[in-house]
Amino acid sequence: MARTKQTGRKCTGGVAARHYLSRAVPPLGNLSLVQSTAQATSSADPKPTPAAQPRASAHASAHDKYCYICVNGGDLTECDTCSRVMCSDHFDLPADTDISGAVFICVACHLATCGNQPAPYFGFYSADSDLKMPMAEWTPILKKPLIAKGSYQLTSRSRVLSQSLVIIHFRMLSIAPGGPPDIIWQFMEPFLQDELSYHEISFNLCSEQAEDDHKAAMDQLADNLKITNHHRVLIFFTDHSHDDTGDLFIGPEFCLPINDLMTVLFPPKFAVYLIPKKATMFLLSCGAVVSEPDSFKSLVFTTDFLSLNHLIAFTATKLHPLLLTPFLLDYAQRVLVEGFNLEESLEAILSGTAHTNLACHTTVVHFCPKTLTVPLPLGLNTINHAAIQVQEFIFAHEKLRPWGQSLPICCPICKCPRAWGRPIKEKSTIVFWCKTMNKNGARCPGKSRHPKPDGCTPFSRDVGGGRWMMRELKVD
Numbered sequence: 427m428a429r430t431k432q433t434g435r436k437c438t439g440g441v442a443a444r445h446y447l448s449r450a451v452p453p454l455g456n457l458s459l460v461q462s463t464a465q466a467t468s469s470a471d472p473k474p475t476p477a478a479q480p481r482a483s484a485h486a487s488a489h490d491k492y493c494y495i496c497v498n499g500g501d502l503t504e505c506d507t508c509s510r511v512m513c514s515d516h517f518d519l520p521a522d523t524d525i526s527g528a529v530f531i532c533v534a535c536h537l538a539t540c541g542n543q544p545a546p547y548f549g550f551y552s553a554d555s556d557l558k559m560p561m562a563e564w565t566p567i568l569k570k571p572l573i574a575k576g577s578y579q580l581t582s583r584s585r586v587l588s589q590s591l592v593i594i595h596f597r598m599l600s601i602a603p604g605g606p607p608d609i610i611w612q613f614m615e616p617f618l619q620d621e622l623s624y625h626e627i628s629f630n631l632c633s634e635q636a637e638d639d640h641k642a643a644m645d646q647l648a649d650n651l652k653i654t655n656h657h658r659v660l661i662f663f664t665d666h667s668h669d670d671t672g673d674l675f676i677g678p679e680f681c682l683p684i685n686d687l688m689t690v691l692f693p694p695k696f697a698v699y700l701i702p703k704k705a706t707m708f709l710l711s712c713g714a715v716v717s718e719p720d721s722f723k724s725l726v727f728t729t730d731f732l733s734l735n736h737l738i739a740f741t742a743t744k745l746h747p748l749l750l751t752p753f754l755l756d757y758a759q760r761v762l763v764e765g766f767n768l769e770e771s772l773e774a775i776l777s778g779t780a781h782t783n784l785a786c787h788t789t790v791v792h793f794c795p796k797t798l799t800v801p802l803p804l805g806l807n808t809i810n811h812a813a814i815q816v817q818e819f820i821f822a823h824e825k826l827r828p829w830g831q832s833l834p835i836c837c838p839i840c841k842c843p844r845a846w847g848r849p850i851k852e853k854s855t856i857v858f859w860c861k862t863m864n865k866n867g868a869r870c871p872g873k874s875r876h877p878k879p880d881g882c883t884p885f886s887r888d889v890g891g892g893r894w895m896m897r898e899l900k901v902d
Contacts, residue, residue, distance in 0.1 A: 508535050517573070531557075594660070601665070610758050661707040665710075671714070672716075712744055785823075822894070822895050
């Protein structure tokens with residue numbers, strides 16, 4: 427049945443009667459800008475911090491809190507076939523229309539039902555309409571179609587998810603706090619408010635007592651999170667990695683194989699808590715965790731051990747997490763807010779980073795479970811089993827990053843920086859010749875060759891002469 431509710435508006439506009447103060451505001455006079463700013467903000471509430479005590483989440487409605495068209499609150503009508511809501515700004519109902527017993531279909535579901543055959547939008551249908559039948563057989567309660575007003579602030583298929591989210595940031599103690607996890611938390615807070623919680627867990631596991639304390643803290647966190655019952659879990663893991671082995675540090679001077687560290691950081695109670703959740707992990711560590719074979723296998727293990735839907739790692743030898751911010755913000759917008767799957771969003775997310783520092787800084791590696799069908803001999807049924815799929819995404823630009831490889835700053839022969847001429851293709855290899863001339867007028871023989879990596883296929887559209895490529899990485 428058509429259900430309505432009211433939520434607070436998010437936008438900063440509106441209409442109100444003008445009011446005049448009884449006395450004029452005194453001029454600032456000789457106050458400095460710093461002083462006046464301090465006075466203006468001194469009474470403001472401090473920056474909110476995550477609550478120490480768990481609070482049970484109401485989850486009173488499975489529907490979203492903000493209109494999917496204008497991303498705003500207000501008088502909302504809940505769709506009966508999806509979790510979207512539409513606010514009253516987008517349609518005008520005739521006077522004295524009774525919708526209490528009607529079924530409401532949002533514009534997005536209307537378009538999905540119509541397919542390639544446009545049909546007038548009525549919105550409200552009688553309760554006895556069989557929504558499994560073609561739309562032409564539904565019974566609208568209105569005599570004339572509704573005119574949907576306004577314009578999409580996102581896309582016609584977007585949502586504004588209100589599913590609760592917990593962000594957990596694991597950080598090795600010697601690494602400064604803050605960074606992308608804090609930015610994502612601040613970005614999500616206006617959308618989710620009380621349905622969002624943030625926990626930063628700093629660790630130094632160089633003693634047995636520290637391990638015991640960490641386990642106790644994680645067990646307590648698991649108990650608290652069971653009370654709040656968040657639907658989604660986003661994990662950030664910020665740590666140093668060993669340059670040669672890919673092991674992760676447990677303290678300033680010691681490291682541990684990834685398998686062993688994950689079983690310590692995520693004790694059994696917390697690992698069990700993650701099983702039914704939609705959990706994603708971003709591993710903010712240097713690239714040896716992916717490039718070294720043993721640590722690569724450990725990431726496959728971690729994806730399975732923690733029942734993760736996704737694990738994202740990066741290959742930069744010296745990773746700078748702040749350079750990942752545009753990528754992570756676009757992920758938060760498309761996946762956490764608008765509700766698209768990561769797999770269907772990756773192309774757009776990566777294409778959006780083509781003009782950012784991330785594109786030349788690192789490749790992106792995506793671990794996710796997939797159900798594989800194993801054929802058996804004739805007469806026997808096939809077997810389905812879960813396996814971990816790993817895909818690497820590499821940004822390639824013919825002039826700046828040939829086949830995803832770094833172009834040397836200097837020619838190795840003449841030692842001149844920015845000495846490379848135009849790229850020349852030799853079959854699947856891109857070659858740069860040095861354009862420097864010596865005193866005798868002879869060209870420097872220096873060159874840089876860049877063969878195409880095996881198994882790479884185009885993944886994203888061309889953006890400014892560059893595009894992302896994808897290749898499957900073998901999992902033993």
